[in-house]
Amino acid sequence: MTTTAHLGANGSGPAASDPDEAGEPGGRGPLRGLAWLVWRQHRLFFGLLLAAVVGGAVWCAVLRSRAGEFIASHHIxxxxxxxxxxxxxxxxxAVTEFRGTYGQPLQLAEMGLMLLPVLIGVFLAAPLIAREMEAGTHKLVLSQSVGPLRWLAAKTAVPALVVLAATTVLSAVFAWMWAVVGDEVSGAYWYSTLDFAALGPVPVAYSLLALAVGVLAGLLLRRTVLTMGVTLSAMVALQGGLKLLRPYLMPVVSTEFGPKESAQLPDNAWGVGQGYHTRSGAHLPDTVCQSAGNYEGCLRSHDVVGQYMDSHPASHHWPLAWIESGIVLALTAVLTVIAFRVMRRRYG
Incomplete structure (x- = not known):
């Protein structure tokens, strides 16, 4: 088999090797051939991701221990x-003191997990293929016995496995910590933007989506900086769009309150709508009498007998998380298939 030249990890300088003999001597062990080359090319980012896993795990463990002691000692x-x-x-x-002491460290952990998919997309996925295309080193691959689809598979599979492992560990450690310090006592409720994006399968799914977005954008645009910008914009748009869709992924629970009852949901319920209910059971928006001169008379004219509130209870958290993650993973699969079809159409 002939020799294929690849750029080094920093994008400057060739690192020539035979894909089937790339493990000499570095290829000894579980990684060989193309997989070893991909690991070598992106070992800096993989190392930073590993450091983030270790640092995040330590951060969450310390925060869990200290915050848990405070909660237990103050009975809150x-x-x-x-x-x-x-x-x-x-x-x-005591709750105010707890939030003042541990609220910011908790938010930093949440923000880290929410931003992680974007960072993966911009700094790993976007240059993954675009840098090869821009430098022209992909042409060398096409002249070898290693086919373009096999090359693309190796270029995406190794990062995908690393990203999957790292984000799964980080999400699990954060959930372990959040089980003690989350919800009511910290004011970090499961349905908030930061917490929902950091818990369970959500950060894992979005990280894989970012990888697929960056790879496809790199194949289509072939310019590293442009691909990074497009990947960033696409991930912000996708996360924002699915956030708007989130309340509608499951039917809400509607709770009606009588005329003398206080319309208040449990602390951990996600209120998504409210208004008035009539004697016949119809629901009216809370703005129905907003501009009426005689507010009480307006309510009587509509036969209003109380208020209602639509919400997602805490029991909806994990179903909503898995439904959204399923949508994200389905989109990831579609983008991956498109990327391979583009590769096949252009390079055979």
């Missing part, structure tokens, strides 16, 4: 600033 588990739970009476000062 499940208490919020304004709570309906009788045992939480008189704990407002």
């Amino acid at each position: 588990e499940g208490c919020s600033m304004i709570s309906l739970v009788p045992r939480c009476d008189g704990t407002q000062e």
